[in-house]
Amino acid sequence: MGKTLIAGARLFDGERFQDGKALVIAEGKVEALVPEAEIAVRSDVRWLEGGILAPGFIDVQVNGGGGRLLNNDPSIGTFATIAEAHRQYGTTALMPTLITASREVTHAALAEAARACRTLDGILGLHLEGPHLAPAKRGAHLAELMRPMEDSDVDALCRAAQSVPVLHVTVAAEQVTADQVERLAKAGIIVSLGHTNATCEAAQALFAAGARGVTHLFNAMSGLSHRAPGLVGAALENGDVWCGIIADGHHADPVALRVALRAKRGPGRMFYVTDAMALVGSEADSFTLNERTVQRETGMVCSRLVLEDGTLAGSDLDMATAIRFGVEALDLPVEESLKMASAYPALYLGIAGERGFLKPGLCADFVHLGDDLSVQEVFVAGRPLTPRPAV
Template sequence: MSDLKSVSGARIFDGETWYDGAALLIEFGYVTSIVASADIPGHAERVVLDGGMIVPGFVDLQVNGGGGVLFNNAPTLDAIRTICSAHAQFGTTALLPTLITDTAEINEKAIAAGVEAAAAHVPGFIGLHLEGPHLALSRKGTHDPSLIRPMDEDDLLRLCAAARALPNLLCTVAAETVPPKQIARLVEAGAIVSIGHSDAGYDQAMAAFDAGASMATHLFNAMSQLGNREPGIVGAVLDRPEVHAGLIADGIHVHAASMGAALRAKQGPGHIFLVTDSMSQTGTDLKTIELNGRTITRADGALRLADGTLAGADLDIIDAVNFVIDRLGLSPEEAFRMAALYPARAIGVDDRLGHLRPSAEASFVHLSGQRRVQSTWIAGTKVWGAD
C-alpha cells in the first residue's frame, strides 16, 4: 500500500519559489516533489484545498507556554504536548518550549520532560530553550532576580549533558556572566548559545561570538543598545555576519522603525527571525498568569508585571508575520522565511525544516488569501484545522 499523498488546490511556496496549479507530493511524512496538478500519480491519496496558499510551517524558538500552561509552572511531558498543540492553530509546526529563569530543580525537570517528549515524538517538539538563570541582573526583565546566578561547574555539566540528550538545546546567557571558556564548552557539547538579558559591551559580545555563541535573544530587548561610542550587543549582532537574532514583532517590544533599521543593516549569512516569546495565554482567554509567585496581567496587547515590566508577549506567530508585512513593508516571501527558514537555519535544522523542497519534512501551513491560518500539518499529517 502506498503512503503517497498529494495536496493541491492552493498556491505553493517552497521557501523560495511559488508554484501555481501544482501539488505537493508527500511520502512517509517527507516532501518528495512539487508537480503540476495534472501529473499527480493515480495511486496518491488526494487532498484538495479551497484556494489560498501553502507555505512552510513556522518555527518558533522562544515559546514559554500556551494553551493555559506555562512551562515553568508545569515542566512535564503533558505540558509540552499542550504547548505544541496550542501553537499549531497559529501555524507553528516546530518549537522550543522555553524555560524562564528558575531553580536548578525546575531546570532538571524541564530537561527530563524534554527528553521524554523527544522519545515520544511529540508533534512540533524539536528541543528546549533554557533562558537563564545565568543572566545579568541589570537586564533581568521579568526574570526573578533572586534566581539569577553565575554558572558553576554543576550547571555547566548539566547543560552539556542536556545538549547531548536533546534533539536541540538553546541556552540564553549573559556575555558578562558566562565567560568565553564556558560558552566554548557548551558549544562543544552541542548546545546553541544565545546572548541575551545582558548589559555586555561590544567587545564582550564579540568575545562571546568568537567562543561560539551564534545568536542573540529577542534583539533590542533586555540588552545593551547601539550607541555612538559603545555599539553594545545590538551593534555586535548587526556587525557580525554569521550571528542570528530573534525579534518580537508586536510593535510593543520594539518600535517598527528600529525593526526596519535592523533588518536593513543586518548582513548574512545570519538572519533576524521571528519569535513570539509567548506565555500560557496563547490560544486562551486568560487575563492573568502566575510566574515565580508574581502575577502577569494581559491587557492592551501586552503582558506586564505590576510595575509595568513587559513579561513575555501576547503574540502568535501568524500575527508577527502579518506585522512585518503590513507595518514594515516586507514581502510575504521574506516574512515567511523569517518565521520558518531563518529560525530553522539558526539552530541548524534547515536540512529538513523551514522549507518545502524535496527531502524536507512535510510540515506546512494552509493560509487564506488574507494570510489567516486555515490548517496546519506536521510531517504530512493535519494537526489543526477543518480543511
C-alpha cells in the same frame, strides 16, 4: 500508507514561490513537487481554493500556551499542551522555553524535555533563558535566581545535550567566560546572548568563542549608540550571528525593527520568536509567574502582557500574527516574512535538513494560509488537523 496530493494554492517551498506546483506527500514526508498539469485528471487530489501553502512555522522561544507555563509545571504534559496550543496558529515545531529558575526546576525541565522529544510531535528540544543572566537587565525574570555560570553547570548542560536533540541557552556576557561558551558550543549547544549590558567588544569575544545568536534583539540588552554600539550593534554587524525578534508592536517599535532589518549583515538573519506566555490559545486574562500576576491588556496587533508595575512579561503573540505584522508594519515581502518563521529558524537551529522547507525528503509539516495570511489549515506529517483553525 498511500500518497497525498495537494494542489490549488501558491506553493512556497521555504526559499521561493513555485506557482502551478502541487505537493506530493508519502509516509509523512514531502516526496515531490510536481506541475499541477500532471495531476489535473487524477481523482485523489485535494484541491485548495487559492491561498498559500508554506512550511510549518518554527518557534525558538515559547514559554507557554494553552493556559500552561513551563516554569510553573515543567512536565511532559505541559510540553504537550504548549505544542498543541501553538499548532493551531501554524507552528508545527518549537523550543519550549524555561526562563530563570531554580536548579531543581531547571534539572526537571531538562529531564522532561528529553522525554518530550522522544514522544511528542513538534518538540525540538529546550531553550533555557537563564539563570545565567544579568540582574541589571532582568526584565520579568527574578534577579535573585540569576547567577554566574560555574564549571559544574557547563558539565551538566553538556551531559543534557546528549539526550535533548536541540539544546539552546541564553546567557549574559557578565555571567559567563569565553572558555565556557566555547565548551558549550563544542558540545553542540546553541549559545545566544541576552539579558545583558554587554559591551560591543565583550559580545564580539563571545561570538568568536562560539555564541551564535541574540535573544529578542533590542529587549533587555545594551542598545546601539554612536560611541557604544553595545550588543545590538555587535549583533547587526556580525554576519555569523542570528537575531530573534518579537514582532508584536510592543517589544520593539516598527521603526527600530525596519532599521535593523536593513542593517543586518548576512548570512545570519533575523527571525521571529513569539516569547509566548500561557495565555496564547487560552481564554484567560491573567496567569501567575513566580508568584506574580501577569495581566493581559488589549493591544492593536495583539494583547500585551504586563506585571503590576507595567514591566512586559513575555508576549501574547502567535507566529501567524508575527508574519502579518512583518508584511504590514515592517514592509517585508511575503516570502521574506515567511522565511523568518520557518527557513531562518531552521537554519539557526541546525535542522534545515529536516524542517523549515517543502523539499523532497523533509518532514511534511505545512500551513495553508489565506490571501490575507490567516491560517486556514495546518498539516502535521501530511495530515490535516481537526478541526480546521481560522486564525
